[in-house]
Amino acid sequence: MKARLIILLAIVLMNAVGMSIVIPLLPFLVGQYLPKQQVVVGMSALLSVFAVCTFIAAPILGALSDRYGRRNILIISLLGSVIGYVLFGIGGSLWVLFVGRIIDGLTAGNISTLFAIISDSTTPEERTKWFGYMGAVMGIGLLTGPALGGLLGAIDLSLPFFMTAGIISLSVVAVYFWLPESLSAEKRTKQLNVDSFNVFSHLKDFTKIKLLLIAGILFYAGLEIFQFNFTIFLKDIFKWGPAYIGGILTLAGVCEIISRAILLPWFLKHFNEKLTGKMGLIILGLGFIFILGSMFLSSVILIYPAVICILAGEGLFDPTYNSLLSQSVDESNQGKLQGVNQGLQSCTRVLIPLGAGTIYYYRPFVLYFIATLIIIFSMIIHEKSFSHRRHR
Numbered sequence: 001m002k003a004r005l006i007i008l009l010a011i012v013l014m015n016a017v018g019m020s021i022v023i024p025l026l027p028f029l030v031g032q033y034l035p036k037q038q039v040v041v042g043m044s045a046l047l048s049v050f051a052v053c054t055f056i057a058a059p060i061l062g063a064l065s066d067r068y069g070r071r072n073i074l075i076i077s078l079l080g081s082v083i084g085y086v087l088f089g090i091g092g093s094l095w096v097l098f099v100g101r102i103i104d105g106l107t108a109g110n111i112s113t114l115f116a117i118i119s120d121s122t123t124p125e126e127r128t129k130w131f132g133y134m135g136a137v138m139g140i141g142l143l144t145g146p147a148l149g150g151l152l153g154a155i156d157l158s159l160p161f162f163m164t165a166g167i168i169s170l171s172v173v174a175v176y177f178w179l180p181e182s183l184s185a186e187k188r189t190k191q192l193n194v195d196s197f198n199v200f201s202h203l204k205d206f207t208k209i210k211l212l213l214i215a216g217i218l219f220y221a222g223l224e225i226f227q228f229n230f231t232i233f234l235k236d237i238f239k240w241g242p243a244y245i246g247g248i249l250t251l252a253g254v255c256e257i258i259s260r261a262i263l264l265p266w267f268l269k270h271f272n273e274k275l276t277g278k279m280g281l282i283i284l285g286l287g288f289i290f291i292l293g294s295m296f297l298s299s300v301i302l303i304y305p306a307v308i309c310i311l312a313g314e315g316l317f318d319p320t321y322n323s324l325l326s327q328s329v330d331e332s333n334q335g336k337l338q339g340v341n342q343g344l345q346s347c348t349r350v351l352i353p354l355g356a357g358t359i360y361y362y363r364p365f366v367l368y369f370i371a372t373l374i375i376i377f378s379m380i381i382h383e384k385s386f387s388h389r390r391h392r
Contacts, residue, residue, distance in 0.1 A: 004121055005130060007178050009137045011171045012114060015078075016141020018167035021149035021160045022088070028157060033094040042094065044353060046101050053105025054346040061109025062116070062339020066189040066332055070117045071181050073109055073335070078172045080107020082165045089161035108346075112338035119326040119334045120182035127326060128273055129265055131319035136261035143253040187331040206337065209328045211385035213344070216321050218378035219281065220345050222288070224352040225371040226310055229360055233291075237364060238300050252307050259315025267316060274386055277320035281379045284313025288372040295365050 030042040065073040084104030087096055118130050152160040206213065234240040234248065267276040287309030294302035322341070329337050359367045 004180055004182065005118070007174065008114065008117060008121075009133060011174050011179065012134055013137045013141050014167050014171045014174070015081075015110065016138040017145045017148070018085075018141075018164040018171075019081075020142045020145025021152065021164050021167075022085070025149055025153045025157060025160055028153070029088070029091065029097070029161075030094075032091070032157075033097075044357075046097060048350050048353070049098060050101045050105040050108070051346045051349040053102055054108040055343045055350065057106045058109055058112050058342040058346065059336065059339035061107070062112050062335035062337070062342070063189070063192060065109070065113050065116060065335035065339075066183070067192050069181050069183055069188065070113050070120065070335070071175060071179060074113045074117075074175050074179075075172055077107045077110040077113060078168055078175065080104055081110070081168050082172070085161045085165040085168065089158040089165065091158065109339065109342075112342040113335065115322060115326070115338040115341075116334040117179075117182045119338070120331055124323070124327045128268055128276075128319050128323035131322050132260040132264040132315065135315065135319060136257045139253050139256040139260065143250065143257075183331060183334075189332045189336075206328070206340065209325065209385070211381055212321070212324060212328075213341070215378045215382035215385055216325070216341070217344050217348065218374050218381065219284075219317060219321070221348045221352055222284070222371045222374040222378065223310075223314060224348050225356050225367060225374075226288075228353045228356055229367065232360070233364060234303070237295060238303070248303065248307060251304070252311050255308050255311035256315055259312040260319065263312060264315055264319060273320040273324055277317045277324070278379065278382060280313045280316030280318075280320065281375060281382060282313070283309050284317065285372060285375040285379065287311075287313060288368055288375060291368045292365065292372065295368070 026043055026046075027039055030046070031039050034042045061073050061077060081104050084100040087100030087103070090096065114134065115131070118134065119127060122130050148163075149160045152163055231245050231249075234245055240248075264276070267279065271279070287306045290302045290306035290309060294300065294306065322338075325337060325341060326334060356367055359370065
C-alpha cells in the first residue's frame with residue numbers, strides 16, 4: 001500500500017511541476033494574439049472556459065471511475081492534458097488555445113481521481129495525513145515549475161508547453177506500468193444511468209453531508225478571492241513589482257509545504273480532524289484580518305503574517321475536509337463524491353473572479369471584508385455540520 005502511495009505522490013509531483021511550468025508564460029502567449037489591454041480578458045476567458053468544462057466533466061469522470069476503475073480514468077485525464085498542452089505549444093491562433101483548454105477541462109478528472117485513489121488505499125486514520133502529503137508535494141511542484149518555465153520560455157515560448165506535455169506523458173507511463181488499480185471489481189458501482197453524469201443529481205446522494213459540503217465551498221470561495229486577487233492587490237495598494245511579488249509567492253509556497261508536511265501531522269497527533277479543520281479556518285480568517293489591517297494602517301509588514309496564516313490555515317483545513325468527506329461514503333462512491341467536490345470548486349473558480357474583480361475595482365477593502373465574512377460563515381456551518389450529524 002505504501003509503495004502505491006509513494007508512486008502516487010511521484011505522479012502528483014510530475015503533474016504539479018508540468019502544469020506550473022506554463023504559469024509565467026500565459027500572459028506572453030496570449031499577448032501574441034491580443035492587444036496589450038485585452039490580455040487580462042483573454043487569460044480570464046481561458047481560465048473560465050477550463051473551469052466550466054471541469055465543472056461539467058469532473059463529476060462524470062468521478063462516476064466513471066467508480067464503475068470502470070481509477071487507473072483507466074486517470075490515464076484518459078492525463079492524456080487529455082497532454083493534448084491540451086501540445087495544442088498550446090503549436091498555437092497559431094487564439095482559438096487553438098481555447099480548444100486546448102476545452103479538451104484539458106473536459107478530461108480534468110486527475111485531481112478527483114487521485115483523491116479517490118488515496119481514499120481507496122488508506123485507513124480513515126491515515127487519510128488526512130496522506131491528503132496533506134499530496135498537497136505538500138503539489139506545493140513543491142508549484143515552487144519549482146515556474147522557475148523552470150521562465151528559463152525554458154527564454155529559449156522559446158512554445159518549449160515549456162511541449163515540456164509540460166512530455167512530463168505529463170511520463171505520468172501516463174508511470175500510471176500504466178507501476179500504479180496498481182485501487183478499486184477492486186467487487187467494490188465498483190454496478191450500473192450507471194443518466195443521473196450518474198449530472199453534478200446536481202449527485203448532490204442529492206450526499207444530503208447527510210450537505211452542511212460539510214457548504215462549509216467547504218465557502219472555504220474555497222474565500223481562498224479563491226485571495227488567489228485570484230492577491231498579486232493585483234500588492235501591485236495596486238503597495239506598488240510592488242515582479243521581484244517583490246515573486247518573493248512573497250515563494251514564501252507562500254514554502255508555507256504551504258510546511259503546513260501540510262509538518263504542521264498538519266503535528267496537529268493530527270494532538271487533536272482530531274474536526275478540531276484541526278476548525279483551527280485551520282480560524283487561522284485562515286486571521287490571515288484575512290491581517291490583510292484588512294494592512295490596508296487600514298497602510299502597513300506592508302502585515303502582509304507577511306497574512307500570507308503565513310492563510311497558507312497555514314489552508315494546509316490544516318483542506319486535507320481534513322477532504323478526509324471527512326471521503327469517510328462519509330464507501331469505496332464504490334468515492335469517485336462520484338470527489339468529482340462533485342472538484343466540480344463545485346471549479347464553479348467557484350468561474351464565479352468568484354467575476355464578482356471579486358467587480359468589487360475590487362470599486363473598493364478593495366470591501367472585497368477582503370467579504371472574504372473574511374465568508375470564512376466566518378464557513379466556520380459556523382462547519383461546526384453546525386457536526387452537531388447536525390450528532391442529532392440525526
